[in-house]
Amino acid sequence: xxxxxxxxxxxxxxxxxxxxxxxxxxxxxxxxxxxxxxxxxxxxxxxxxxxxxxxxxxxxxxxxxxxxxxxxxxxxxxxxxxxxxxxxxxxxxxxxxxxxxxxxxxxxxxxxxxxxxxxxxxxxxxxxxxxxxxxxxxxxxxxxxxxxxxxxxxxxxxxxxxxxxxxxxxxxx
Numbered sequence: 001x002x003x004x005x006x007x008x009x010x011x012x013x014x015x016x017x018x019x020x021x022x023x024x025x026x027x028x029x030x031x032x033x034x035x036x037x038x039x040x041x042x043x044x045x046x047x048x049x050x051x052x053x054x055x056x057x058x059x060x061x062x063x064x065x066x067x068x069x070x071x072x073x074x075x076x077x078x079x080x081x082x083x084x085x086x087x088x089x090x091x092x093x094x095x096x097x098x099x100x101x102x103x104x105x106x107x108x109x110x111x112x113x114x115x116x117x118x119x120x121x122x123x124x125x126x127x128x129x130x131x132x133x134x135x136x137x138x139x140x141x142x143x144x145x146x147x148x149x150x151x152x153x154x155x156x157x158x159x160x161x162x163x164x165x166x167x168x169x170x171x172x173x
Contacts, residue, residue, distance in 0.1 A: 001025060002051050004059065004094075005032045005084025005116055007044030009067035009146075014045045016130035016143050017066050017150055020162040023054025029129070030122040032084050034114035042080035046119055054157060056090070060097045062154055063111075066146055070107040084116040091115065134165065
């Protein structure tokens with residue numbers, strides 16, 4: 001198993017996206033600090049994955065396509081667009097992957113590749129936020145559209161059991 005961190009959007013959304021993928025074993029949701037600013041934490045997740053089932057390239061591709069990877073909006077300090085790496089080799093690979101994915105975007109990708117420094121887990125009542133009750137208004141209005149996009153763009157990598165409820169609503173609508 002390998003671990004990597006992702007930030008860029010609300011951690012409830014990011015957690016739901018990565019929990020929906022085959023090969024992802026665990027997602028820890030909270031705040032991550034990078035070694036360049038170890039006292040500044042941004043909303044993010046740590047993804048534990050099996051690289052034989054889902055390669056790092058696919059995780060980064062999903063990440064860039066499911067948040068505003070080219071937008072330098074006013075909430076970037078809270079939602080730092082980043083890949084938090086646990087080794088120099090992982091950093092080099094992430095940089096190469098992002099460079100190769102630039103062709104998918106009209107504007108420059110702003111997602112940073114950073115050295116992981118520290119993690120703070122969210123309070124237990126907010127963990128597994130989407131899957132604990134997908135009918136919450138935030139889940140229906142904010143998370144569901146992102147998961148529908150995930151199904152549309154990355155269906156081959158989605159765990160078939162995770163988003164069954166959305167697939168059935170797609171065929172009805």
